[in-house]
Amino acid sequence: MVVKKDDDESELVFENLEKGQVIQEKRAFNETPVHPRKCSLVISQFLYLLSRGDTFTTTEATEIFFAATKLFQSKDIPLRRLMWLLLKEFSLLSQDAIIVISSLTKDMTNPMSLYRANAIRILCKITDSFILPQIDRYFKQSIVEKDPHVASSALVSSIHLLKVSPEIVKRWVNEVQEAVNNKSNMVQYHAIALLHRIKQHDRLAVTKAVSTLIKGSIRSPYSQAYLIRCAVEVIEETNTEDPVFYDYINSCLRSKNEMVAYEAARSICALKNSSKKEITSAVSVLQNFLGSSKSTLKFAAVRTLNKLAQTNPAAVIPCNVDMESLITDSNRSIATLAITTLLKIGNESNVERLIKQIANFLDDINDEFKIVVVEAVTLLSQKFPKKYKHLILFLNKILRDEGTLQLKQSTLDAILTVVNNIPESKEIALTELCDFIEDCEFPDLSVQILHLLGQEGPLTSQPSQYIRYIYNRVLLDSGIIRAAAVNSIAKFGLLYEPMKEKVIILLGRCLLDEDDEVRDRATLYLQLLKQNNTRELTRLLVDDVPVPLVNLQKSLEHYINDGDFGQAFDLGSVSTVIESMPSPILEGKSSKQTSQSGGVTPKSLSTESNDGAPESYSTKLAQIPEFSTFGKLLKSSEIVELTENETEYVVNCVKHIFKEHIVFQFNCTNTLNYQRLENVSVKMIPSNPKSVKYECSIPIEILNFDEIQSCFVAIRYHPDNLPLCNFKNTLKFRTKEIDPSTGEPDDQGYDDQYSIEELEVSVKDFIQRTFVTNWKEEFAKLPEQEPATFALVSVKNLNDAVKQMISTLGMAPAEKSETVVPKSNKHQLFLSGKSLSTGALILARARMILDQSGLNTDVELTVKSDDQNLIDLILSSF
């Protein structure tokens, strides 16, 4: 035993240890007779340096390693034990470590098991495929030793060696089989693991071995947990009907050992074909854990239930009460998981109560955690739109309580999301926000809210109620907020005619403001309002910037960084290509997974596009020589999924439109960890072969497990004859099995293919969303066209109809016409776009009305453009 008094110096000795100084001290190893105590200290110091993170050069390591071999002559056990550890740790850093083999083989004959156990562990480190055959008898004899120390050491070493020389280790299978019967729990576990790994390539042999083992009387917890994992693997890979595997996992649920019971429960929850009864028993095991005093058990249970709630929320409901009590758990990870699980399994009837309950403990939790809650509640609003009132009030409570800007920003974002998704929630949200800005301490938030009030307030049923709150800001707040308030007031004047006179008076009062910006804005708007210049006011106050803001930001950053201000910034140079924009809520969750995969080669066009550069598609495509002659990238489509998310190979596609070419970018993910795919390509068969010419195909050379890479197919078309057709797609590749023990693929492999979904190229792929400043005026200017009428069958509300029209046409809504007045039964939608090939402006007006049955929506669509050909194509898409 080590007993040390309080002695500051001893701590300093270790903490301030210098590598150079210790290396000098290794001369102690050369002294005869050996001084065990002195040498032990030096070895401890080396080992400490290594675990502290100091690095040794190969020369240093080799010198240390060789000096330490002198200590083989000592018979002092504690010194020997340290020497072995030193040799083991330094064997990988040192050269010619193989030299100690003879000393180690001598130790292998020592009657003390400690010698043999340690020697075999070092042998494993220094051996390679050439040496191993000469010393393999040591492994074979050690594996079957009764002594657990030696047997375990030999077995675990063999597991490591399986990666170095699988062929040789596989020859020890009989010895390993014998070791399974060793009385020691750990030896049994290591033997089972090695046996399983030796047979891993032969599914039949694994199935047989596992089924024999689970029928036997394996009692050791580690072995049981390992066998559960094996049984799961057999079930998943062979789809076996044999109940023996499920029965085994089930029987382990009753284990007294928590590790085993938990392994069984989580396996049942994860297996696709578990029966309802099995899931119920697994959930009840987890439910017990929820009430445990051990944090890890609670965590394990709630984490598993959280996952289960995604696929099978009903199964988790019995744990409702237990989970509610975890909301206030002192371990935040547990509480977070409990809340998100509860929200996942929440239903229309209990969601209100749940929200109230969470509201009760809000005071006890920190801001970071509140953000998690806010995000979960935002998701809930999408699931239960009818509960918007409670959700808005809840979010508003968080907004009003003490908190950091980050929390409040997240909460405000959440409220905005709810307002955007559920138009009915607008009025209550606006009223609450009006109250909030009365004493909001963050100018940033006030500005955003004022913007929202100006944008949405005039369109509500009682616009006048908001103006007082807004004008209060002008009276009481700082310059930046006053300026925002002036904008907001002006919008009321523009968008809500009855208040125009009032607005003119209010703006008049701002003309003497001490802040230049406020005064300038007020003067400008006042002037325009008096002149009734609606067009200019709309341009200033309502219209969006005609390019995506992200792109504008990037371009401006470029402009500033270039430092060449001789030429003014040209808005026209900003790309209007909108790249994939995943939902911000889902993004947070999935980013975790993508960071894990990590193996995206630099060449591939990753769908994650973390860099988010708007030009990234075009710059990356331009680097591919085959495409370099295609000219400028006109448009990239959104990502189209071509497989389910959980299939063996996940494929999605982005269509890149060039003047006379289309490049299909297929992003492929290999989700099978035992396969490596080579020469991956997609074969496309068009339904209308005349309109397209095959240009080239660029396969993925090697696609490893969990990697996302892209292969491409390019076709050529004539701009006068757009290739509007469907493509049948087949993923083709050569597949090679991966040897799990070495991570290397087998040599042969075989060709395989995999059907993926059809892909459509439609007229919207050739239309670019554009923003026109005054839609109605432009529309009137274009030549008259006959409207087309048709019905959107089983579209029962106007909001859906609007969404469908926008997505079918791929054009941008103008004049805020994408917002449907609540409860009305007809609506006009204005859309604008531009032909990719000719650049001709396209404007579309859709008059929509719910038909008498209330089940369908009738549409009268008028499309205007100078490009008659395009009009026909658009109309034919309905």
Next chain:
Amino acid sequence: MSSFLYTVNSFFILDNKGERVIAKYYSNDFENVTKQKAFEQKVFDKTSKVHFGGEITLLDNYIIVYKAFSNIVIYMIGDSDQNEVALLYVLNSFIDTLQNLFENQINKRTILDGINYTLLTLDEIIDGGIVLESDTSVIVDRVGIKLPDNDEDELGKVISSAKEQFINFLK
């Protein structure tokens, strides 16, 4: 799912400022010491925020089980889909063994002064991420094995005297 076999991804002890005392990585997830230490700092930040009162948490793609002592925290890291109960068992084996060897005094000084015991304990519990032994008394035995100093004769004497006693006992 990653293998049950490779239970431990990495192990480290940090002091109360988040500085590494010792560490051992069994995977190649972090390619150099700088990245390892950056990860350790992240783990420390996350767990110190709750005053190390949690025992378990998730960070990036790892499960972290830990236990805090007066001026150090011992962390055991596993892959995120690892059986967290198994990981806790490993941590407990390590702590129990040290409690035993250091007479219930685990702190920075005992860890460093008894660095040979600390590192040997780790070596006896985990081999390349695989749990080698979990029984504390066995581990203590294998680490703390203490026979008469540097002389085989002494061992011989002990054995022969035991033999004598045994024979006397039989008589």
